[in-house]
Amino acid sequence: MTQRAFAQTNYAGKFLVTVQFQGAWDVSSFCDPKENVPGEAEINHWARDDETRQAGNILFAPYGSNQNFFEKYYDRMLVINGIDTQTNAHETGEIHSWSGRTAVGYPSVTALMAAVKTPELPLAYLNFGGFGNTEGIIRSTRIDSPNSIRNIIFPNELFGNQILPQTEWDRIRAAQWQSLELLANEEGLVAQDRLNRQYYFDAFAKAESIQAFGNLIPSDEQLQQPRQPTSNTYSTLHQQAQMALLAFKAGVAISADFFDGGYDTHGYHDRDHEPVLANAIDAIDYLWDYAEELGLADRLVVVLGSDFSRTPYYNAGEGKDHWPIGSHVIMEKNASFTNRVVGETDGAQNTFKFNPSTLARDDSNGTLMHPKHIHKSLRNYMGIAEDPILSPFPYNNTEDFNFFA
Numbered sequence: 001m002t003q004r005a006f007a008q009t010n011y012a013g014k015f016l017v018t019v020q021f022q023g024a025w026d027v028s029s030f031c032d033p034k035e036n037v038p039g040e041a042e043i044n045h046w047a048r049d050d051e052t053r054q055a056g057n058i059l060f061a062p063y064g065s066n067q068n069f070f071e072k073y074y075d076r077m078l079v080i081n082g083i084d085t086q087t088n089a090h091e092t093g094e095i096h097s098w099s100g101r102t103a104v105g106y107p108s109v110t111a112l113m114a115a116v117k118t119p120e121l122p123l124a125y126l127n128f129g130g131f132g133n134t135e136g137i138i139r140s141t142r143i144d145s146p147n148s149i150r151n152i153i154f155p156n157e158l159f160g161n162q163i164l165p166q167t168e169w170d171r172i173r174a175a176q177w178q179s180l181e182l183l184a185n186e187e188g189l190v191a192q193d194r195l196n197r198q199y200y201f202d203a204f205a206k207a208e209s210i211q212a213f214g215n216l217i218p219s220d221e222q223l224q225q226p227r228q229p230t231s232n233t234y235s236t237l238h239q240q241a242q243m244a245l246l247a248f249k250a251g252v253a254i255s256a257d258f259f260d261g262g263y264d265t266h267g268y269h270d271r272d273h274e275p276v277l278a279n280a281i282d283a284i285d286y287l288w289d290y291a292e293e294l295g296l297a298d299r300l301v302v303v304l305g306s307d308f309s310r311t312p313y314y315n316a317g318e319g320k321d322h323w324p325i326g327s328h329v330i331m332e333k334n335a336s337f338t339n340r341v342v343g344e345t346d347g348a349q350n351t352f353k354f355n356p357s358t359l360a361r362d363d364s365n366g367t368l369m370h371p372k373h374i375h376k377s378l379r380n381y382m383g384i385a386e387d388p389i390l391s392p393f394p395y396n397n398t399e400d401f402n403f404f405a
Contacts, residue, residue, distance in 0.1 A: 011121075014299050015248050016113045016255040016382060019237075019284060020098065020130035021306040023090070023264030026273055026320060027327040028349060032081040033061035034312055037347055041313035045270055056339040064278035069285060075339045076288075078330040078403060082343035082351035084368045085308040088322035090264070093307030097326075098131035098257075100375030106393045107135040109303075109378055110255040114138050116384040119199050122210050123252045128240040129259030136192060137389055139199075141253075143243050146217050153214030213250035218242070224286070229275040233262035237283035242290060249294045258283075263306065267319040273310075288333075297333050301382070304329040312349040325351045328374055330403070337404045343369055356399040373401045380404075 028034040028044055035047040042048075050062045056074035060066050070077075087093050092102050099106040107115075114125035115138035123141040125134070132140050143149050157163065164172070184197045217223075224238035240258045247253035260283070262276035284302070291297040309326035325345055332338060342359050345351050353366030356373075376395045379385040381404040 011118050011251070011254060013117060013254070014301050014382065015296065016110055016301050016303070017244065017258060017287070018098065018108070018110055018256075018303045018305070019258045019260065019280070020094070021263050021277075021280065021304070022094065022130050022259060022261045023306070024093070024308050024310055024322055024326075025263045025277065025306040026265075026269070026310040027081070027306075028309070028312055029061045029063040029273070030066065030277065030327070031058070031060060031079045031329055032327050032345055032349070033059055034347060034349060040348075043312045043347075043349075045314075058339065058341055064274045065281050069281045072285070073288070073331065076331045076333050076335070077339065078332075078335075078337050079341045080328045080330070080343050080369070080374065080403060081341060082345045082354070082369055083326050083328060083374065084351055084370055085324050085326060086370065087308065088324055090307050090322075093324075094131050095133075096371050097305050097307060097328075098371075099133065100372040100395060104133065105135065107133050107137055108257060109375055109382075110257050111135075111138050111140065112379065112384055112390060112393075113255040113382055114253075115389055116387045118254050119195075121252055121254065123213070123247055124254060126244055126247060126253050126256035128236070128244075128257060130257055132257050135393070136196070139196070143240075143247075146223060146239070146243060147220075150214050150217045153210050209250060209252050213247055213252045216246045216250055227279050229262065229279040230272050232272070233276050235260055235262070235276070235279050235283070237280055238286050241283055241287040245287070245290055245294055245296060248296055265310070265319055266315065266321055267317040269310070269314065269318060269320045271318075273320075284331075288331075300331075300333065302331040303378070304331070309349070312347075323349060325349055330378075335404075342403055354401075356401045359401065359403070367399050369401065372398050374403070377401050377403045 033052040034043045035052060036042050046063050052059050053062050053067060055070040058070060058074045058077055058079055060070040085093050085096050086102060095104060096102045098108050108131055111125050111134045118124045119138055125138050125140045127140045127142060134140055224242045227235045229235060237258060237260045244256040260280050265273040288297060291300050305328040306326060309323045310320035311323045315321055343354060352361050353363055353368055355362040355366045372395045376398055
């Protein structure tokens, strides 16, 4: 296979990644640490003989590999605590956390980003699992098998050799183009469907960038392999990070949803939650290190979050159940809004009201923070809020929290 250069793209903006900790992570053992209170139910076993730590302006729990992570990245973190997801149900929490409302019908912020900024790119929006609704504004791409993607990109090659003679392959390609033209120009299509088909057509026209991406996909020996943090969990988070960054580098994508499971620890919470969280933290560390290697770290925005959180106490099976008050962490290098914590919860992980303008606690005149406030602010920060494609997906009667001031 002949090595090709990176494709040229006019896009020079930010890349957006969400990391979805599906099942509900325990923020009291991560970015909203809680110590035990004498006479009350035990919140965290780690607090029996340890205490909350601090890196920069950010407090964190001495749990798993947190210390190395927070000490390395505190200056890239905005921690938002006390977010009320208004539910204990996984599906609703997932929809709410990643679309900004409790009912279906709104796309993910990553889908919006790709639809506004680069709808013409071949793989503009990558979704590796979890919430990834597009509501018809953009197509999404799954990369569950890098080898399969490589085979799709180079269908006439096997182990670097052509399968069909070039003349026959050219005839097949010509027939494919004719079929695509018919699809793109079919009569009776509504405007958005016609536009989407044109983008689909354009994606095939960008063979150079697709092939550049195909050439970047590592061999099995160099590919990040799945991990098994516990006997019952299986994570491809490192591989997701590797493939997404290579797609960004090749100029074929600008946004991605990462997905990691194993956090719904209703039994033996510390035994099972700590290793899956540590594995995820290691994957996020890999994401940033690899982004530096590829020259992309200065353009990367990473949003960490979950369905909701876990109870501030253990159940009879040493597990933790569902709790509606959680956190998001937004990461960016050299940003003015980082090394900062917004919002707070009390010792029992109950939230407060906050002033949207000052972001300070305001029990009298403030408002509860919901995921819609995060999404509305993130839309503004990423420069997509005013685009007409967002007009069917407004956050009506929603206060403006400027988390990125």
